[in-house]
Amino acid sequence: MSNLKAPSSPSPATNDFRSDTFTTPTPTMLAAMVNASFGDDVYQEDRITTEFQREIARLTGMEDALFMLSGTMGNQIGVRVHLNQPPHSVLCDYRAHVYAEEGSGLAVLSQAMVTPVHPANGIYLTLDDVKKWTVLGDDVHTAPTKVISLEVTLGGVITPMEEIQKISEFAHAHGVKVHCDGARLWNASAASGHSVSEYCQYFDTVSMCVSKGLSAPVGGVLASTYSNIKRARWLRKQQGGGIRQAGVLTAPALVALQEIWPTMKDTHEKTKKLEKDLAALGVVPQIPVDTNFYFIDAKRSHLDMGILLEQCGKFNVKLMDERISLHHQISDEAIESLKAAIAAAVQITKALSSGYVSKATSGGYYITSKMNEYS
Ligand SMILES: Cc1ncc(COP(=O)(O)O)c(C=O)c1O
Structure with missing residues (x-):
């Protein structure tokens, strides 16, 4: 302990406006890492990781949750759990991280075609945009839409709750799943006053991040049903994301929720x-x-x-x-x-x-x- 280096204070991010990903762990987070539980999470034996996942399930109102190594992993696995056999496609905003910033993951990991949509209002997707571009039916020329992915916030903008609800109802009426890239759903909730679970009720899977603005050094989390999370755990292992002593990562993530989110x-x-x-x-x-x-x-x-x-x-x-x-x-x-x-x-x-x-x-x-x- 005596050789532990004190966290740099102030944070090197004090003048860094490039991204909220530059936030650094706080002293409380580093202390939580030192005092973490050290169970093996591949065997689901880590106490703090289980506690963190339960807390996310509670906050989202979802049945279960799974810690992810990054927002990218949470998005790619979150969408993948809904997809079985191509041809299939994912509809999202043309600026969406899951499409534009994840190294063509949807093509590589899910063999999915993407329908990138320019919102007619120039700001966020509406039901009209979604209706116009969703591919339904069994025309052999097409790749039917199986997932609609909404990013909340996108560019810091909050899609209004009524629009999310309308898109979700339309999707579900046509057997299409709805994924949320909620890397910054924390911000949407803090700014709008709607709880995280109010947003999550309209989604089948929700991926959230703890290292964007929340200061945790690593990770995100996927929330969904028991069966989707069971499949997500398998896919995460396949992608090299089975984490042994995960507590050192989930302990600061828990602190992030308590200390930074407010x-x-x-x-x-x-x-x-x-x-x-x-x-x-x-x-x-x-x-x-x-x-x-x-x-x-x-x-x-x-x-x-x-x-x-x-x-x-x-x-x-x-x-x-x-x-x-x-x-x-x-x-x-x-x-x-x-x-x-x-x-x-x-x-x-x-x-x-x-x-x-x-x-x-x-x-x-x-x-x-x-x-x-x-x-
Ligand atoms: C909206 C959004 N989703 C997902 C991600 C991916 O997160 P990560 O960098 O942890 O893979 C980012 C990253 O900045 C993001 O802005």
Whole structure:
């Protein structure tokens, strides 16, 4: 114990706006790892893992739950449990992580075709979108839709509960299963006031993450019926996800629910405040800011993203693209620095487009005399 390194404080994520996945384990989580149970979870003998899974089953209102090594594993197995024999297809938003960001897992692991749908409202899928693109029947030319996967939140946006309900009722009426990529369902619940189980009642499988915004170092969890979870356990083993002393991973996950989840409301309020402050600079978002993400609309904000990323470096904040991601470890000081970087980038973009300022080869900017250019 005496050789244990103290957790770095403050977290290295205090100025990291790239993603809420950069959150780091808290001292309580590290202490929980040291004091974890060390049973073998392949034999389902680990006390804390069982406790964590029971807690997720309780929160989701599902029969059972299974710890997953990542959100990707939870999604891929969550969809896979519903699929038997191709031809079959999965319908989802064209931006959905399960389709666009999981290394073609649906094609490789489930032999599934995907119907990526652009929501007509540009924000979230509605029943109309789903009705238009769901493939039903037994036409031999088609790959019938067997699963509809909804991501909640997607881009930080919460699909309204009534829409989820309508999509779910339509799907079930046609024998189609509904999966939720609920990596950030915690955020949806904290922001909307609807409980996690209110959302989950409309889904057959729900995958949630504990390492996005919640600070646990590893993992996610899949919730569903007893029989689906039994099959998921088998598929997880097949994918190399049978975890022996899983308690060291599920102990911090339990702490994440108790210690970090309640702080999400605060993070959302800070994101809303940021939206307001950026509006004063003429900066606007691409999509509604419902939770912890703000996507800069660079075009409508007349902002050059290259210049903004450069200014972020100067103001010591980390950003990688248009997405500003807030989380509980972001400091108030970092938010002020980010706003200063954005304000500077707005000014430089404006000055460059006016033609009175040019970029120097050294990387800085210099005043040019437009008058001289034309004299
Ligand atoms: C919405 C969503 N689902 C799933 C995942 C996958 O999670 P992981 O990186 O743990 O595989 C992510 C990752 O950021 C995500 O944003």
